[in-house]
Amino acid sequence: MWALPAGVALIAVSKTHPVEAIREAYDAGQRTFGENRPQELVAKATELPNDVRWHLIGHLQTNKVRHVLPHVEMIESVDSARLAEIIEAEAAKINKTVDILLEIHVASEESKTGWAWDELLAYVVSGVLQKMPHIRVRGVMGIASNTSDETTVRRDFATLREYKNLLAPHFTTAFDTLSMGMSHDYTLAIEEGATQVRIGSAIFGNR
Numbered sequence: 570m571w572a573l574p575a576g577v578a579l580i581a582v583s584k585t586h587p588v589e590a591i592r593e594a595y596d597a598g599q600r601t602f603g604e605n606r607p608q609e610l611v612a613k614a615t616e617l618p619n620d621v622r623w624h625l626i627g628h629l630q631t632n633k634v635r636h637v638l639p640h641v642e643m644i645e646s647v648d649s650a651r652l653a654e655i656i657e658a659e660a661a662k663i664n665k666t667v668d669i670l671l672e673i674h675v676a677s678e679e680s681k682t683g684w685a686w687d688e689l690l691a692y693v694v695s696g697v698l699q700k701m702p703h704i705r706v707r708g709v710m711g712i713a714s715n716t717s718d719e720t721t722v723r724r725d726f727a728t729l730r731e732y733k734n735l736l737a738p739h740f741t742t743a744f745d746t747l748s749m750g751m752s753h754d755y756t757l758a759i760e761e762g763a764t765q766v767r768i769g770s771a772i773f774g775n776r
């Protein structure tokens with residue numbers, strides 16, 4: 570549907586848009602969609618074909634894990650040890666192995682979600698995550714600062730890339746995903762090494 574450089578996957582972020590809009594993108598060949606609310610993801614997943622690959626990209630409360638888990642290919646927004654534990658426990662119950670990304674806070678705004686780097690590094694070094702058999706940690710996800718200043722945005726993306734490279738040696742499984750870049754900054758993200766971009770409004774229009 571969209572021409573991106575080889576090696577960069579498109580996550581079409583369909584949040585707030587109706588099933589008909591997703592179906593149009595599906596008919597044009599798009600298969601991977603991102604939603605930020607568990608309930609909305611589940612509702613849409615039940616209405617759309619089984620080969621749609623759903624990525625949860627928004628904050629996930631632990632009490633929603635069980636609900637969303639059967640429908641997702643990847644949870645991109647894992648931002649706490651407790652959430653990882655619940656995902657592992659619920660995935661074990663349904664005998665599923667799920668891909669996850671570690672969401673890291675790099676933006677200058679306080680409000681943005683994600684791990685603080687020091688805490689994440691300590692957690693990864695502890696080795697607890699690597700012992701969860703129903704979780705495949707595939708890489709990192711992040712959101713750049715919300716600014717038109719290109720230098721800042723580029724710096725945030727470069728930081729995410731560096732964090733991914735620092736974490737990779739701690740995993741024996743393919744730790745190959747760097748999910749960064751949205752409608753307004755994805756070209757910079759790709760230049761800084763994104764393997765996956767999450768694009769909503771540039772595809773589906775404004776929300």
Ligand SMILES: *Cc1c(COP(=O)(O)O)cnc(C)c1O
Nearest residue numbers: 582605626751752767768769770
């Ligand atoms: C909404 C959202 C996007 C897509 O944003 P657009 O500006 O519409 O491209 C990407 N990532 C996350 C985490 C989002 O919540």
